[in-house]
Amino acid sequence: MDVLLRQLYQDRASEKETLAILIIEKDLLPLSVTDGFDVVIVLINHNQDISWEVKHYQLGERRVSFHSLSQAMMHQTLIVGNHRRLVDWLVNGKIVFDRNEFLxxxxxRIESFPPGDxxxxxxxxFTKMLRRFEEGKTLFHNGHYFDAFSNMMHSLHHLARLSVIHHGFYPEVTVWEQVRHIEPQTYKLYQExxxxxxxxxxxxxxxxxxxELAIHSKTEMGSQHFLSLVQGTDDIYSIADFMSLNEVEDYCVDLExxxxxxxxxxxxxxxxxxxxAEGIVKTFYRVKKF
Known part of the structure; x- marks a missing residue:
């Protein structure tokens, strides 16, 4: 069976655009999210034309999911955090090919977690937590309790990830197990x-x-990236100026x-x-110096 598995990726290893290949086997890593597949193969390459491509195979009784993604997509995913399973795959997967020790x-980098990232x-x-909190509170005041509870729990999940990141770790699939050790008070709230x-x-x-208390206490920390882009000048900005900053692209949807x-x-x-026009004023913003 391993021979069949190798046949899926060994030819790709010789292609100059291939940077790394790793394998995640459900039996060996039971906590890894494999979407029900027995094996996941992840190939990272230089090809910018294909950001993330998936193919499925059947090898005897085993089902295989083959993911090909670009280096740029991998880095964006690590920053945005919209595919936490990828962090799990990169950290725990078995490396079968690694050009120039790329992986x-x-x-x-995942382990050291640079301050900029x-x-x-x-x-x-933080912006995702704000969004879910505002929506949950509005739904609650309008009597939509189930939807409100769902949004508030999502807000709490973003708080958990924020706490994990603040302590220098990437949020993993088992994020609440991380929080239990890192920030017990947040874990206790979740349990209660x-x-x-x-x-x-x-x-x-x-x-x-x-x-609300958590948002208040974490505002400066959670807004640090945005504030660092615009702080230290006397310039005034329109909301369009803020949204045009390349560095805010990943949270632009919640920037307002x-x-x-x-x-x-x-x-x-x-x-x-x-x-x-008389009676109409345009709103601009100035970031205060601290």
């Missing part, structure tokens, strides 16, 4: 919510209060919400400039 360097990932998770015998309404109220929150928390001030 070894990637794993070292960490700062951006924290802001991504799951085991609580209170009504759903009361549990959501508790979750709103706890998340983040800016509004930073205004409320007094990190950003508003400057109104009159337009030619």
């Amino acid at each position: 070894k360097d990637v794993k070292e 960490r700062s951006k990932k924290m802001t991504i998770q 919510l799951l085991k609580s015998e209170e009504t759903l309404e009361k549990r959501i109220e508790l979750l709103i209060l706890a998340t 919400l983040l800016v509004r929150h930073l205004v409320e928390k007094d990190f950003v001030s508003i400057k109104k400039i009159e337009t030619k």
Whole structure:
């Protein structure tokens, strides 16, 4: 069977665009997310035309999922965190080909987690937490308790990932196991919510209060990446100016919400400039110096 498995990837290893190949076997790594497949093969290459391509194979009784992704897509995924299973695959997968120790360097980067990567990932998770919190609170006040609870739990998950990143680790599939060791108070809140015998309404109220406190205490840390881009000048910015910054692309969809929150928390001030139309002013922003 291993001979058949090798036949799937050995020819690709000789291609100059192939940087690394690794294998994840469900039987050997039971906690890895393989989407029900017995084996996952991950190939990373230089090819920018194919960002992420998947093929399925059947090898006797074993089902195989073959993922080919570009180096650029791999790095973007590690920053944005929208495929946590990829981190798990890169960290725990068996390396069968590694050109010039490319994957070894990637794993070292994951382990060392450079401050620049960490700062951006924290802001991504913070903005997602804000989004889910605002939506959950609105749904709760309108009596949609199930949807509100779902959003608030998602907000708590983003808080968990934010905590893990802050302590210098990539959030993995078993993120709550990481949080249990890193930030016990957040883990305790999660446990209490799951085991609580209170009504759903009361549990959501508790979750709103706890998340509000967490957002307040983590605003500066969670906004660090964005603030570092625009702090230290007396310039005023429109929201379009903020959104045009290349570095905010990965959380641009929630940037308006983040800016509004930073205004409320007094990190950003508003400057109104009159337009030619009487009674209409345009809103600009200035980031305060701290």
